[in-house]
Amino acid sequence: MRRTLYGPDHEAFRESAKAFVDRTLKPNHDKFIEQRHIDREVWLEAGRQGLLGLEVPEVYGGSGAGDYRFNAVLGEELSKVSAAMSSCLGIHYDVVAPYLVDLCTEEQKQRWLPRFCSGETITAIGMTEPSGGSDLAALKTTAVRDGSDWVLNGSKTFITNGFSADLVVVAARTSPEKKARGITLFAVETGMEGFERGRKLDKVGQPESDTAELFFEDVRVPADNVVGEVDRGFIHMMERLPQERVGSAIANLAHAKQILEETIAYTKERKAFGQAIGSFQHNKFLLAELVTKVDVTQAFVDQCTEAHVRGELTATDAAKAKYWSADVQNDVLDACVQLHGGYGYMTEYRVARAWMDARVTKIWAGSNEIMKELIGRELGL
Incomplete structure (x- = not known):
């Protein structure tokens, strides 16, 4: 049956996505599987082709497409290569992007989004913990205010892009007495003292996706790295x-x-x-x-x-x-x-x-x- 979801602009974009897949992903796919991660050059090329900032306004280096169907087209084309290709890139342009675009301050957008769109900054999202994943309201990672900073302690697991991510949106409990209404999101960046990555996890499938454990031991996160509102995570x-x-x-x-x-x-x-x-x-x-x-x-x-x-x-x-x-x-x-x-x-x-x-x-x-x-x-x- 003929699908009616997409128009001419979406199909034209599909041809661009296919060209990226044929030129950059398919010839190197076996290598990515063998080395258990996707090369940085893939991210940079995706950035050059305008594939990573579909939801990001042009002023910050994105495409400003304003139409989720472009995300869908890219997801379909990546999935035809493998589930991991769609997962790794999708976490970045489809899952993390709305957090940064919708919730960040103007200063944060200027600081993070241009490199997000160019592929110079790879992102991940840290929700799942060793004690559970689906019950987000019960997470155990904590953040305690200390002066103008927050001190983050805890761990996350099964994090897609976890080993290579330069910026991770991390959910942490900031007001334990409020339960689900006491969670805040933080942007944790590579190089912050106390932020460590565990091993690449040995999964049943999707070996080209670098999935990792993340550990936070007294990580000082500046207030300027709070994503959205405190306690509304x-x-x-x-x-x-x-x-x-x-x-x-x-x-x-x-x-x-x-x-x-x-x-x-x-x-x-x-x-x-x-x-x-x-x-x-x-x-x-x-x-x-x-x-x-x-x-x-x-x-x-x-x-x-x-x-x-x-x-x-x-x-x-x-x-x-x-x-x-x-x-x-x-x-x-x-x-x-x-x-x-x-x-x-x-x-x-x-x-x-x-x-x-x-x-x-x-x-x-x-x-x-x-x-x-x-x-x-x-x-x-």
């Missing part, structure tokens, strides 16, 4: 999580759709018992089901994207899109592995890597169980 996060979740849904589906298309081509070429394996009724019916599931899900995700462009996307609909697309993605990729037979279990095949990469999408950005809890609450249950 939880609200700031809740207001921006729907964009993160619809962005996840866009990436999940584009990732699955690309591998499904490659699998369909494989089933036309691979022969068994004298005929293409795709022609066997079971496989034919399975592929028909998978294509239908992807197309129907795409229609809902596109509607959520349009709602977000209008400023009307609800937290509940974002939760639906996130959890459902992650389930569909994993179902589709599992079936694609099966259709590849033994080759589908070999990591030299894209389908095997995609299958491993996708498993985490049911967990991050709020686990699927938490998404269902949010939807259930909306039902009055």
Whole structure:
């Protein structure tokens, strides 16, 4: 079915995104997997191509697109390479950007956004802690005011871009007695004394994504690095999580759709018992089901994207899109592995890597169980 989400400007931008992917990412992808991080030059090239500041006003070096569909196009094209490419770059231009653009002071914007857009500064967001991820209101990292500074103590884990990030937006508890209403966001920068990174985490999938633990031991953060309002960090996060979740849904589906298309081509070429394996009724019916599931899900995700462009996307609909697309993605990729037979279990095949990469999408950005809890609450249950 023809999608109606995008117009000519979006499709023209897609060609630019594809050119970046073909020129910069695909030829080096195996190297990124082997070394377990994406080269700095990728970020700088993305900056030169105007891909990192889509939500950033032009006065600070961004594109000032003013239309979330450009974010969506870039997320789709990156996801066709791998889930990690979309995740690493997306954390920067799609997740962190709204915090810096919406919440920062004029001085902070001038200080951080130009290098953010150029790719000279790589960013991450520090929410998840060793004691838990989905329950943000229960985080244990603390920040205590000391004169004009804040003293930060605690740790974060599973942080995408954590090993390479130059600036991390960190959520910390500033007023313990206020519980969820006592959390503040801080911009912690490389070089601050007491800010240390742990090992690169050895994950099941997405090896090219540098995911790390972060440690804060008496880190003195100046008041000028508070992002947003003191004690309103939880609200700031809740207001921006729907964009993160619809962005996840866009990436999940584009990732699955690309591998499904490659699998369909494989089933036309691979022969068994004298005929293409795709022609066997079971496989034919399975592929028909998978294509239908992807197309129907795409229609809902596109509607959520349009709602977000209008400023009307609800937290509940974002939760639906996130959890459902992650389930569909994993179902589709599992079936694609099966259709590849033994080759589908070999990591030299894209389908095997995609299958491993996708498993985490049911967990991050709020686990699927938490998404269902949010939807259930909306039902009055």
